[in-house]
Amino acid sequence: MPMHEDGPSALQTGTKPILPVTGKDLFVRRKGRDLLNVPDITIGGRGTTVLVGPNGAGKSLLLNVLAGLKTPDRGKVLWNGVAPSRPRYCRFGMVLQSAVLLRRTALANVEYALRAVGHDRREAMARAHRALDGAGLTKLAMASARVLSGGERQRLALARALAAGPDVLFLDEPTSSLDPASVLTIEAMVKAASDGGMRIVLIAHDLAQARRVSDEIMLMHNGRIVETAPTDRFFDAPESAEAAAFIAGKILIS
Numbered sequence: 001m002p003m004h005e006d007g008p009s010a011l012q013t014g015t016k017p018i019l020p021v022t023g024k025d026l027f028v029r030r031k032g033r034d035l036l037n038v039p040d041i042t043i044g045g046r047g048t049t050v051l052v053g054p055n056g057a058g059k060s061l062l063l064n065v066l067a068g069l070k071t072p073d074r075g076k077v078l079w080n081g082v083a084p085s086r087p088r089y090c091r092f093g094m095v096l097q098s099a100v101l102l103r104r105t106a107l108a109n110v111e112y113a114l115r116a117v118g119h120d121r122r123e124a125m126a127r128a129h130r131a132l133d134g135a136g137l138t139k140l141a142m143a144s145a146r147v148l149s150g151g152e153r154q155r156l157a158l159a160r161a162l163a164a165g166p167d168v169l170f171l172d173e174p175t176s177s178l179d180p181a182s183v184l185t186i187e188a189m190v191k192a193a194s195d196g197g198m199r200i201v202l203i204a205h206d207l208a209q210a211r212r213v214s215d216e217i218m219l220m221h222n223g224r225i226v227e228t229a230p231t232d233r234f235f236d237a238p239e240s241a242e243a244a245a246f247i248a249g250k251i252l253i254s
């Protein structure tokens with residue numbers, strides 16, 4: 001896929017790489033319940049980590065804390081040793097369950113993101129076209145983002161995030177409510193970016209999808225990370241009772 005030919009962060013020379021993303025002693029408690037209790041987490045190296053776990057496990061909260069979008073009651077998040085800050089966000093990407101898009105054309109949405117990370121107009125335009133192509137959105141380049149379907153919006157949000165070439169990309173359930181073809185397109189885009197060197201962390205409920213796209217699985221339950229393992233080992237030889245139950249489709253009772 002051409003959108004990522006230069007590898008991550010080909011351009012963002014003004015700021016240092018943000019990997020590894022680390023969290024120490026991350027803790028959030030509300031009404032007597034631990035929503036997040038993660039003593040130590042490191043997102044570094046390469047590949048795709050898929051974060052799984054039942055509803056309310058703390059997956060979205062963890063991503064938001066690591067993204068610096070939510071402040072934990074306790075603990076510290078560092079991006080390559082430094083606290084997240086505005087200029088460093090140009091090296092970070094996030095795609096949410098329902099895409100947040102500008103009220104402009106599909107092309108302008110991607111072009112805007114590319115200009116924001118410093119590409120000149122001509123380069124931004126060329127890259128934006130390639131990104132739309134990679135997302136199967138060429139015919140909709142001049143359509144307003146407002147009229148796109150859910151699946152098209154999601155592909156556009158991902159194309160935009162990938163085109164900017166972040167060091168790390170967080171995706172919170174990017175394929176929920178999409179048709180099978182759109183799911184496969186999104187997965188192919190994620191895989192190509194991952195193969196190109198972008199570090200990806202993705203939340204998924206579909207275990208078949210988790211298996212398809214991940215190098216590593218992280219299972220959360222009750223705000224804690226209960227198991228982290230390479231994908232094959234997670235599914236074939238889970239170490240924790242929680243992981244075994246989760247794979248078997250049993251609800252994890254807190």
Ligand SMILES: Nc1ncnc2c1ncn2[C@@H]1O[C@H](COP(=O)(O)OP(=O)(O)OP(=O)(O)O)[C@@H](O)[C@H]1O
Nearest residue numbers: 030035053054055056057058059060061062205220
């Ligand atoms: N600001 C907050 N105040 C109170 N409770 C919160 C807050 N943010 C999250 N929670 C609670 O924290 C728990 C974890 O939420 P989170 O959204 O991280 O779950 P999740 O694992 O992403 O679940 P899902 O699979 O349903 O998206 C939930 O019980 C949620 O209600």
Ligand SMILES: [Mg+2]
Nearest residue numbers: 059060061172
């Ligand atoms: Mg969630």
